[in-house]
Every structure is written in structure tokens, then in C-alpha cells.
Amino acid sequence: MPAVALVLVLLGAWEAVVRAGWVDPLILPAPTSVARALVDDSGALGHDLWTTGVEAVLGLVAAVLLGVLIAVAMHASRGARRTLHPLVVGSQALPVVVLAAPLILLLGFGLAPKVAIVALVCFFPVTVNLYDGLRAVDPEQRQLLRSMDASAWQRLRLLEAPAALPQAFTGLRVAAAVSVIGAVFAEWSGSERGLGHVVLISLGQLESARTFAATVLLFALAVALYGLFAVAERRLLPWAPRTDPGGP
Amino acid sequence: MTADSAVAAQSSSVAPVPAEVTLTGVSKAFGPVEALRGVSLRVRQGETVAVVGPSGCGKSTLLELVCGLSPPDAGTVAAPPAALMPQRDALLPWLSAVDNGGLALRVAGHSRAQARAAARPYFAPFGLAGFEDARPAALSGGMRQRVAFLRTLLAGRPVLCLDEPFGALDALTRVQLQRWLGDALEHEPRTTLLVTHDVEEAVVLADRVVLLSMRPGRVLAELEVDLPRPRHRADPGVGELTGRALQVLGVDA
Numbered sequence: 001m002p003a004v005a006l007v008l009v010l011l012g013a014w015e016a017v018v019r020a021g022w023v024d025p026l027i028l029p030a031p032t033s034v035a036r037a038l039v040d041d042s043g044a045l046g047h048d049l050w051t052t053g054v055e056a057v058l059g060l061v062a063a064v065l066l067g068v069l070i071a072v073a074m075h076a077s078r079g080a081r082r083t084l085h086p087l088v089v090g091s092q093a094l095p096v097v098v099l100a101a102p103l104i105l106l107l108g109f110g111l112a113p114k115v116a117i118v119a120l121v122c123f124f125p126v127t128v129n130l131y132d133g134l135r136a137v138d139p140e141q142r143q144l145l146r147s148m149d150a151s152a153w154q155r156l157r158l159l160e161a162p163a164a165l166p167q168a169f170t171g172l173r174v175a176a177a178v179s180v181i182g183a184v185f186a187e188w189s190g191s192e193r194g195l196g197h198v199v200l201i202s203l204g205q206l207e208s209a210r211t212f213a214a215t216v217l218l219f220a221l222a223v224a225l226y227g228l229f230a231v232a233e234r235r236l237l238p239w240a241p242r243t244d245p246g247g248p
Numbered sequence: 249m250t251a252d253s254a255v256a257a258q259s260s261s262v263a264p265v266p267a268e269v270t271l272t273g274v275s276k277a278f279g280p281v282e283a284l285r286g287v288s289l290r291v292r293q294g295e296t297v298a299v300v301g302p303s304g305c306g307k308s309t310l311l312e313l314v315c316g317l318s319p320p321d322a323g324t325v326a327a328p329p330a331a332l333m334p335q336r337d338a339l340l341p342w343l344s345a346v347d348n349g350g351l352a353l354r355v356a357g358h359s360r361a362q363a364r365a366a367a368r369p370y371f372a373p374f375g376l377a378g379f380e381d382a383r384p385a386a387l388s389g390g391m392r393q394r395v396a397f398l399r400t401l402l403a404g405r406p407v408l409c410l411d412e413p414f415g416a417l418d419a420l421t422r423v424q425l426q427r428w429l430g431d432a433l434e435h436e437p438r439t440t441l442l443v444t445h446d447v448e449e450a451v452v453l454a455d456r457v458v459l460l461s462m463r464p465g466r467v468l469a470e471l472e473v474d475l476p477r478p479r480h481r482a483d484p485g486v487g488e489l490t491g492r493a494l495q496v497l498g499v500d501a
Contacts, residue, residue: 138338140334140335140336140338141338141340143312143317143332143334143338144332144334144338145355146317147315147317147330147331147332148331148351148352148355148356148403149329149355150355154355158340158351158354158355159340162340162342163340163342165342237342239341239342239383239385240341240342
């Protein structure tokens, strides 16, 4: 609730500043014009929201699959850890613009390169958090399982994986929040659809109300995805101490 | 029925091994820290032996050796498969009490349903009735310890290794649980190695008390506890033996 109040106060101040003529509405449109753009363009923007949402969600799914695979491999094998750890960290230094060209060449202009870019941005928080969670198991619980002669697979299934879930979910929530910006970058690298595409085009045409309308939807999409994971976490891990104070 | 057969299958597979633990001249060091030096110790079938010593005398290391979790540097350890009850309860917070109790059966390859069916009948006699589906966070310290003991019991191993099972409890719960453990071991007799820093607890529960020195742990003395059961802390015999043990340990009684 304080967040809503803060937003309302800021919106009011913003509206006042624009109406007073202190800034050019081409640079900063008033919240009311943004709202009008949202309503007037709702049909087209809805399609773009859907496109970007699909890119973000599929990218997240790919990131989770990739992240789980890499984290478990690094946890299970020293060799995999030595090989993959520097690559995982290094992957975050790759600029999307550099990757975009080869990805588009390889995967075309459609959905696939967007999903790949979102996955690249999102798999890092998933991998690192899951990996740390798998390693941070209480040594006494670990010893208990060893005293029962549990196999490596049983230790993973009965102890390490459930123990790592709360931290894995922290990674998932971070990934959900950045997946949207990943999708925007992906669309900027070549696309005819999506909210990122709308931002790029409307900026060029000085339709700033439309730019802001698309941004509002991006904001809402990120919050919604984050909230989805926060709710899933509370449902699936009722035993875990709360890391997320109350969700969005 | 499946529950009984699950536990029976476990125990029958280990039954032919004599449940006797023998340590001969065992030494163990961790880097520069010498934990145990030349420790010899025997726990006969069905006997409860308590190992008492100051903190850091290598008591937990002794149990690790008996459970086969690490090898000795010198000497020999001869022990059938042993079930460990770690110092803190080590219950898994995402599992219900009944699933925690049956954890060893899951590890041994039984289904979740079989493990539950094996654990459930113990809840009433263990004073845990109605808490089968509660997660550890909802249990009191004493109840958690009882679930941990049930888990140790259901491992179906001939030897139990209990590492300061009541160390984390308040004084009142501690006395209650000591009495409870005495009863439980009477009903389900096992070869038990109990590690504790509480001399009185050792005398109340054990057939024999082995006194260890400060690090590196050496055996200072062994006391036979020839007192009728059930024993209470207030029994004169318990007080007398406790005093003798404290004297050996160099603490003025």
C-alpha cells in the first residue's frame, strides 16, 4: 500500500510539472497522455504485450532447464565445476548486441533468438543460487545421510535438492525480474513485434506517450512474473523461512 | 503388514552379525589436532555403554569411527552397521515428523508409504500421537529429539550411536527424555553407544561408563553401573557413582 501511495504522489507531481510547461511533452509526456495512449492503443499494445510475455516466459523456462542442468553438474563433479564455473560467470559479460547477429543468423528473426537471449540473461541467477544452495546443506544432515549409506543420487533427491529450493527460488525471482529487460534487448536486435519493438519505433517517431505506455506494460509484466514466482514459492515451500517479505 | 515386513526385512538382513563393537588402540587426528589416542573400548551385544568426557575430547569422532564415516589413523574398529543420531536432531525441515522418522527406510529403498507405515505405530508410544504430519518447526525440542531417536531406531541397524542426544534441551525436558529413553531401550533392546558430557545421564542410562580425558581423548577409567532399573537421578547409588566419575575426570564432586 505505501508503494501505491508513493506512485500516486509521484504521478501527481509529474502531471503538474508537465502541465506547468516546465518540460517538453515530447520528452516527458504527462501521465494522463500515457494513460490515453494505453487506452487508445490497447488492441495493438495487447498483442505486443503477449509477444514479449511469451518471449520472457519461454526464455525463463529455458533458463531454468539450463540452470538446473549446469548447477547440478557443477555440484556433482569437480571437473564440471572447473570447466563450467568460469564460463557461467563470463557469459554475463557478453553484450547482447554482439550475440544478436550470430543468433539471428543461426535461428532466424522469429521467436527462437529472443528466447535464447532471455535464457542467456536469466540462467545466471538461477544457476548461481541453485549451486550455492546445493552446497550450503547443513553438515550434520549431510553426515546423517552418509551414515545411512545414501547414494549420491539419494543425497541429491532427499536432502540437497529440497534444501536448495529456497535459494533456488530467490534466483528464480531475480531471473523473472530481468527476463523482461532481456526480451526488450532481444527485440531491439531485430524484431517486428513486442513491447521492445514498440519502444524502439515510437522513440524514433517522437511518439513519447506510446513509448511510456509500452514501458508501463513492461513494468507490469516484470512485477507480474516476479509475483508469480513469489506465490509459487509460498505454495511449494511452506516450511521455508520467508525470504520474500510479502511479495509485490 | 507391509510396514512390519519392511522393518523385518531390514533387521533380518543384519541379524546374523553379532552386534558387538570393539575398538582396539584407536587413534585419530585432524591435521595437527589429535582427537583420540590409543582408545580401546568394547560394547557387548545388548549393552548400553556411555562415553563421558569434557567437550572437545573426541567423543563425536569416536562415533564417526564406529559408524564408518571416517577411518582411524591407527588401531582397529570392528563394528556391525550402526545408526547415528547426530548431536543436533538433524531433522529435515521439509518433511513431516512421520517422514523424518522413516527416512532411513526411504534411503534403504522402501516406498514413502512403506516408510510411513513403519514409523506411524511408534508415534503413540513415543508420546507423539497427533503430530505425525507436523513439520519439525512445529515440534518442541523434546519431541524433535524423540522423532530423531525413532529415525535412528528405524534404520534397522544392530548398533545405535547417540551423540549427546539431549545436549540441546532444557534441564526439565532432559530429565524426562532420559527416563523415556531408558524405557524405550528396555522395550527395543539394542547395542547402544551413548556419548554425553553429562555424567549423571551416563550413570542413569548405561550399563557401563567409559571416562575419556581431555584432548587427545584417552580412556581414564571404566565404571560398571550395577544398579537396578529404572534409575533416577535422586537414587543414592546414582549419586555415589556420579561422584566417583567426576573425581576420575578431575572435577571436585
